[in-house]
Amino acid sequence: MENQLDVALTKYPKFLEKQLNSDISKAYRHNIEFDTHVVNQIIANFLYRQGMFDIGDCFLAETGDESECSTRQAFVEMHQIVDAMEKRELGPALNWAASNSEKLKQTRSDLEMKLHSLRFLEIAKESQNSQEAINYARKHIAGYADSSSLYEIQKLFCSLLWSKNLEHSPYSKLLSPSRWDKAARELTRQYCNILLGEPSESALSITLTAGTQALPVLLKYMNVTASSKKVDWQSMEQLPVAVELSEEFQFHSVFVCPVSKEQASDENPPMMMSCGHVLCKQTINKMSKNGAKSSFKCPYCPTDVDILRCRQLHF
Helix, strand or coil: CHHHHHHHHHHHHHHHHHHCCCCCHHHCCCCCCCCHHHHHHHHHHHHHHCCCHHHHHHHHHHHCCCCCCCCHHHHHHHHHHHHHHHCCCCHHHHHHHHHCHHHHHHCCCCHHHHHHHHHHHHHHHHCCCCHHHHHHHHHHCHHHCCCCCHHHHHHHHHHHHHHHHHHHCCCHHHHCHHHHHHHHHHHHHHHHHHHCCCCCCCHHHHHHHHHHHHHHHHHHHHHHCCCCCCCCHHHCCCCCCCCCCCHHHCCCCCCECCCCCCECCCCCCEEECCCCCEEEHHHHHHHCCCCCCCEEECCCCCCEEEHHHCEECCC
8 A cells, every 4th residue: 555655656746747837938928018017006906905005015115116006095995894894893884885875876786785784684683672673774775675675675674573583583594694795795896896997806816817727728839839930929919829718708809889880999999888888989979969968868778977977998
């Protein structure tokens, strides 16, 4: 038995060497110029997003980049809110949601409802009677009764029948810690989207994760064509082989305006309206009569679009 184990351990390094290619230089371009300032800001942004503020500050200091990352203070506030939620303190989260209520409605987020539901359950569990929880629901939750949250509201009110023993009731799942985790993740996603105009995942995370999927394909291609003098990877304008990435990394690089049927360009970029629909800039200018009208009706939904809140999209 020991001999078999020794043989397996002896072969293991060779097996790893075949499976793992330590030299990845063949698969990347050497003639690409990087803006080191932008790269440093992306890395610092990632560190701040993770709550590693001291490390982010140290990183920028050691790179000699004196300009502070523009998102630092925003991420400080976000982590203060999330940290408070981990301590089961909802005040900061509720205040932020209230101040951004309209923006949350525009993105069709149910974050406010989730936060008020958590507060409702806390009140029902702490108070001696159910009236305080009912009063809170009338003030903060009743407005969602005509939405998709109606079933959730019904469960909340029914849970009051077991308020003194909710842990052993048919509604015990309402006390699950996962509800707090989901609310915190939704707050993080909406915070990045509303205040920073960024996806919930950082640019560094997306780039590295997509790169790990593309790298093996490119390495295999370069190893196969290594002896061919006709293949000049450094001068190619596009990837020499198809690289299949996961669905979350499949971004559209071309946009065609659904109204004008014209392809977007640098002079006519895609613009996202406050309702979430996207049109080209020239189309928005025509619909607003070149800015003479401060708002206009979205052609796809009944929303009044404020032209000052239209934001350019970058593919």
